[in-house]
Amino acid sequence: MREKTFLIATIVFLTLILGNLVVLDLNLLKQKKASAGLNSLPIGEAEVLPTPSISSPSETTNSSQCDLSCQQMIDQKISQAIATLSGNKTTSQQVKPVTSKTSQPQVIYIPLGGSGSSASRDWADIGNAEVYFDLNDYPSLVEARFEGFISVKNGNGKTFARLYDATHSIGVQGSEVESTSENFTMVISGPLSLWQGKNLYRVQVKSLNGYDANFDSGRIKLILK
Secondary structure (H helix, E strand, O other): OHHHHHHHHHHHHHHHHHHHHHHHHHHHHHHHHHHHHHHOOOOOOOOOOOOOOOOOHHHHHHHHHHHHHHHHHHHHHHHHHHHHHHHHOOOOOOOOOOOOOOOOOEEEEEEOOOEEEEOOOOOEEEEEEEEEEEHHHOOOEEEEEEEEEEEEHHHOOOEEEEEEEOOOOEEOEOOOEEEOOOOOEEEEOOOOEOOOOEEEEEEEEEEOOOOOEEEEEEEEEEEEO
C-alpha cells in the first residue's frame, strides 16, 4: 500500500515539473517572437515613412530671404564686434602729426621821408630824404631795394633817382631808377649792395635835359628770411 502511494506521489511531482518546463518554454518562445518583430515587420505591415512636403516657390523664396536677412544680421553683429574690439585696442606707437613749415619771407620798410626837386643834370641831394641804416641790425637780410615816387616836369625828358652813401661818399650800387612821367610814379630798384656798419643813406636826383626832376617820398624795402 505504501509503495503504491509513493508511486502516485512521484508521478504527480514529475507531472508538475514537466508542466512548469512547458510553461517556461512557451514564455521563451513568445519573447523570441517579440524580439524578432521589432527587427522586421511582417509583410503587409511595413512601416509608413512620412512623405516629404514640397514647398511652393513663394515659400522657398521667403525661406531664402529669411536666411539672407539672418546672414546680414549676423555679418552686421560681427562687424560691430570687430569695430568695438578695434576701438578698444591700444597701441604703443605714437603717431606724430605731419607739419609742413612754409617759411614766408618777412618784409620791412624803412621810410626815407622828405621830398624835393632839382633841375641839375648832375646828382643833387634831397637833403631831407635820408636815413641811418646799419646792415648788422638785420642778420637774416636776404635782399634790399630802393623804392620811391618820381616825376619829370611836364613829362619833358627824364628824371633819375638813386641812394647815396654819404658816410662813404659813394652811390649805392643797384639803386638807380628813372621815369619819364609827369605824374609821380612809383619806381623800384634792383637789389642793393650795402656796406657794413651804420651808414647815412640819402636820396639824390638829376634831370636828363634840365627840366625839374621831382622826388616825393621813398623807402628802403628789406626782405628777411
